[in-house]
Amino acid sequence: MEIGMAVEALAALAQGSRLSIFRLLVRAGKQGVAAGALGEELGIPPATLSFHLKTLAQAGLIKPRTEGRYVIYSADFAEMNKLIVYLTEHCCAGDAAQCAPINKC
Amino acid sequence: MEIGMAVEALAALAQGSRLSIFRLLVRAGKQGVAAGALGEELGIPPATLSFHLKTLAQAGLIKPRTEGRYVIYSADFAEMNKLIVYLTEHCCAGDAAQCAPINKC
């Protein structure tokens, strides 16, 4: 990952509604959740929701797929992991003893 | 971690200069780096640097300590790990088989 993409992903997550959307999708797993259900669950009006979903998708953190008239979004776990690696890499100049371990998802 | 702090930490990292500062401090480990050295290394003028360092410190991601007339900043690895846990927790509703593993720092 290069810095521009990392900044974009972090900016996408750095907003309350979007962070809630993303965490809900992380919890949901690969099967994903329809846009409408997200808006219902989180109390976000359609136009605002669409804006936030677009922002997260543009950042690569979530992926839409169409099923009939529904658009179903799911978290991109590989992209999430790339972001985490980007944040933590070269930690403590390689001296792992200085660093706390990170749990798996 | 609760959502307000997570948003604040992500917002702190969602900016090119600050992300570069943080990654440099992650690489440096516990010993940290003086403010001036960070500005020198990254080409950021003093007032701008101070603004960004304050933002990162306020978010809990870095900690300052004073040594003579230098202020030395270091990454807070525990806080970084809390943020990562917050992002990834409850992944795939507990079905770990769906999830890619996350590397240690």
Added chain:
DNA sequence: TCTACATTTCCAATATTATAGAAATGTTAA
């Protein structure tokens, strides 16, 4: 086709954030 429904796009108002020069604060060494 017509109607209902899901989602997105358009738009304008509002709020937040980044930038860096100049001045202020605090520390060290001569």
Added chain:
DNA sequence: TTAACATTTCTATAATATTGGAAATGTAGA
């Protein structure tokens, strides 16, 4: 105690992001 240095605060300007109503687009079923 004076001069040099490190860092922060003050300030104004410029740039960017958030919000949601209304209208548009696309899909499904009667």
